[in-house]
Amino acid sequence: MAQKRQTGNGSSATRRQFLQTIAVAAGTAWWVSGKAYGLQDSKSPNERLNFACIGVDGKGGSDSSDASLVGNIVGICDIDERRLNKKAGQKGFQDAKKFVDFRVMLDELGDQVDAITVSTPDHTHAPAAAMGLKMGKHVFCQKPLTWSIDEARTLRQLFEQGKSKGICTQMGNQGTSETGLREGVEFIRSGALGDVTEVHVWTNRPIWPQGEGRPAESAEPPKEVHWDLFLGPAPERPYNPTAYHPFKWRGWIDFGTGALGDMACHTANLPVMALNLFDPVTVVAESSGIVEGETYPKNSKITFQFPERKGAGGKTLPACKMFWYDGGQKPDPSLLMGEKMGDSGMLAIGKEGSFYSAHDYGAIWVTLPKTKEFKRPEASLPRAPQSENGANVHFVEFAQACRAGKPEIAMSNFDYATHLTETILWGNVALRSGEKVTISKDGKIESPSTASQFLGREYRDGWTL
Template sequence: MSKQTCRTTRRRFLQGAAATTAAFTIIPRHCLGGASAPSDKLRIAGIGVGGRGAGDINDVAGEAIIALCDVDEGRAKGTFEKFPDARRYKDYRVMLDKEEGNIDAVVIGAPDHVHAPAAMMAIRKKKHVYCEKPLTHTIYEARALTQAAKEYGVVTQMGNQGHAGEGIRLTYEFIKDGAIGTVREVHGWSDRPIWPQGIERPTDRPPVPKTLDWNLWLGPSPERPYHPAYVPFNWRGWLDWGTGAMGDMAVHNLDPAFFCLGLGSPDWVEAEVDNRYKETWPQWQILTYHFPATDKHPELIMKWFDGGKKPPRPAELEEGRNLGSNGIIFLGDKGTVMCGSHAGAPVLIP
């Protein structure tokens, strides 16, 4: 294969999800110095292929889907049927061991608490990884994966689909061209959670569905009895497995702030919540991040609102224009930029 083809493939990888909601590509082995493959198709395995993971696998259906893993045969039924030649597994550890020599990359669409252990095992086997957001369940896990990816020299990508769109780049141009002056405050928000939070753990013990391997679903998390209050969707609100509204949507809606302003780490954070809960994330929260001045930006405040809370309406916002259910606002000395969810449809205000 020519060098030009390899360069094109690298560009395709960096484009990420520009073409579709979650499409992605990973550099083939022969462009990274590996043996030439019999075709240009990547050999992919999927972990968590019902729900969101089904969309991720469908977006790479043009590649070679070698193996699929899901702990719930019923939820993954549609994906299994779409790829009848793919070998099926319930335990991703078994799949990665057995398919190690047959795959180039892994797509992870399982719940948050499984992201880090599944990605780490794949990386240590020198498999490229696409992992849905949020990347991990804890900050420590994210740091460990970052180090492992560097150590093993693999290509990685997180499912932050808006980052590959045109909206975030237009926002960047607005800010860097000085259209709103110096940005000193940023507000991001989401209508999430759209699942229960701030509730007590259920005490009844319904039977586990026949299609679900509950022990494998729990993975590295604490042992809990099965309950439909957790799966297939509402695990997002529970501390054991999810990251709440912020982990679900701030990764999208605050991403433009980090990308456009070059933000590093805050030096202090303040949290306002409706209450503290032992088992779940709060019903709503307002988080304030303070970023000290650097050579990239002045002292800056960033706020996050969820659970029905929203930032103050900018005085310059035209009558009849709503903030929307999700978005971000950059407040500058000379004006304001407002984006929708995933940095979509940025507009200058006024």
């Protein structure tokens, strides 16, 4: 493999400054009163970002398409050449160079690239995102942001280092840009529910294999599937044609983060943001059990305990428990005061009332009891921009942040996203440990000491952060 570029300076920095200059000239409107903010995208081709897309099918299909609607595609990468060639034939992608190894793509394209998208299995999110950040590229990365807590902390450091240079980021939990979610965050933060001391979040996942051991059968991968690149930093294992690729990798510990990692960045996003549910002090999991150290359980209930902490505006928030349920487990239906319980949902319980959403993103919600009137607060969060050429507004928000060189425009930037991801992944530490995990104020495991091994792992040779 060619040597990696160590920095993204030089002509890359010059191009970024140029994009910011014309973005400012176009005008930046902030509407903290609740109206939409954003930049007016001119038709000048110089204002369009140049994207390199890593993973171009599945969720990567829509992410790369969004990139093509707001920018130019200069490179596409996928470990499966069948999917790669399919994407290369679509409008907006015919002129893009094709790669199977993102490290080679970023090294070769270098300063031609302004931003990257990362839409791969969970275990390769961090290596790809970290390489982009080190090269000075803007990064849009799918959820969960990382496979491990150690990786989340590393990406947070890289984000902080790049923030002053205008390097922008966004995690792909697109519900963050839903107006309903932002209104829900404002409502809970307003204190209308009183002290919130209990949160319940549940999902209908997994809808992929979990709770099973490694298949005994193995086979040679199709010539179009670069299995070694699929494995990435994970330990070597033989290819199986039905077990991992595509889609089914989610339940395998080496590659995915299970039902919790896959969905909590969506379903728990609203209460975590509203209540600053970061840095739990204890996490305990009840589950059907990790199978042979290979896959996450078929079902689980995980309890996160958060201490008294500061909320939005410096307000002191009381200690709070968050309960997570998957694999058919759900909270007591009586907590919903007669409302129908959805297959997925979240419920925040306060002294003065409750907040319930059966929407995966929290964009549609009701207050309980329904007989009680609650005052809606003034808008305090910016609203997502309008779509550009049909692109998802969450991606448009990222693109506008990049053009302006203002990382804070993207609400799921890697400051927030790494903290959200870390909160969630503590649940997987508890699942894998099988014991109650106690965490110190500085984020270290106090007990059991054996759980520390689940904070990260050693990468295979050739793979680094």
